[in-house]
Amino acid sequence: MNKIFFNAQQQLRNGWWVMVFIAILAVSRQLYKPTRDWLASLGASTMQLEPLALVFLLLVSWSCVLLRRQRLADLGLALNSRWWQQLLFGTAAGMAMMAVIALLMWSFSAATFGINPKFQAADLILGAYLLLLGAALEELLFRGFVFQRLIDGLGVWPTQLLFAAIFAAGHMENPGLEGSAKLVAMLDLALASLLLGLAYLKTRSLALPLGLHFGWNWAQGYLLGFQVSGHEHNGWLLPQLQAQPDWLTGGNFGAEASIFAVFVDCLALWLLWRWRGVAEASTSPELMPNATKTATLPG
Structure with missing residues (x-):
């Protein structure tokens, strides 16, 4: 017993x-x-x-x-200088990923962009406030205590796959999830969960996944003007989706439902997989394909 x-x-x-x-x-x-x-x-x-x-x-x-x-540091909330560096790096990386997606959409005539005449600078601050809170809530819920206990109990990939399915399913009732974009969106959400989970595993910190999550959403909604998981935002740019299939444009769900987002997420997953990680995270051989290399990410 x-x-x-x-x-x-x-x-x-x-x-x-x-x-x-x-x-x-x-x-x-x-x-x-x-x-x-x-x-x-x-x-x-x-x-x-x-x-x-x-x-x-x-x-x-x-x-x-x-x-x-x-301590809270054991949960991934050390809030020391390394933590803030990883948060900033993750935010920049998330924004860069979304910028690449937008560039690919423009290059393949899936979308054009103009300046939004209704945009105000205050929208950027309001958007940062709301989306940072949302990203922090989701990361604490999906990469926090339960995720970490199951990593220890079930192992890395059973837990990663389980949470990828839960994360994708948790967005199924979002607006705009329809047509050919639905399958692509579900796939990309699952890939995003794997990416964010791997970001935690490589650092044993919530800073990097939080930054990636926030930077991705903020750039998507308040810089590029796309819907974020189906929700409208008043962005700096005003995208015009062209007469292309939803799986190419993302439809009314946002750029993350585009096949270009799947490509960028796969590339980011590969790069993160190749990265050795910080010393505290380098305890599992299956997460260290390049164990002899030194880390190049801040922290």
């Missing part, structure tokens, strides 16, 4: 830690709406309430970390 709950080191098994997380999350969900309503009654605006879901998820994750007698 003892082996059901504890491993050979007399530590609670990872599967039970996942159940602990789910239980605490379920309790927090009962507190979330009353807390939000109470803050709204005090005069908090919708924009001021945006971080609340992230705060609750952070508290749930922190509770589990404390129960394991660990």
Whole structure:
């Protein structure tokens, strides 16, 4: 009976830690709406309430970390200079990936671009605020405590494939997911999950995946003017989709539903796979195809 709950080191098994997380999350969900309503009654605006879901998820994750007698740094939230460097690098890389996708779409006559006359500079700041919160929430949920426990319990690739399926399925009800873009979008979302998971595994930090996620979405929505997973944003540019199939243009879901996004994600996955990673992450031979090379990514 003892082996059901504890491993050979007399530590609670990872599967039970996942159940602990789910239980605490379920309790927090009962507190979330009353807390939000109470803050709204005090005069908090919708924009001021945006971080609340992230705060609750952070508290749930922190509770589990404390129960394991660990620190937030063990969750991937060290917030030291290396962490911020990786966040900035990931943001720049995510933006660059989306820029390449847009360039390919333009080159293959899938889209043209003009300046959006309704754009205001404040939109960039508002977009950064909203999309950074959204990316942080999703990364903490999909690459945080549960992902990390299953990595330890099930192994790298079973967990990666499981979360890729969950991440893609979690977007199935998004607007704009229709026509030939639907299959491409699901494939690209799964690839994006694998990429973000690999970014965590190579660094044992949430900074790089968070930066990639945020930079990708912010550039897609507020610089290039595409929908982000089907949601409209007031971007600096105004893309005009040409008379091409949805799998080429991304349709109403956004550029991430274009076949060019699949190509860019595959290229990014290959490059990240080839990278050795930082010292703390270099513990699994299956993640180190070039173990003799030194890291070139910041941190």
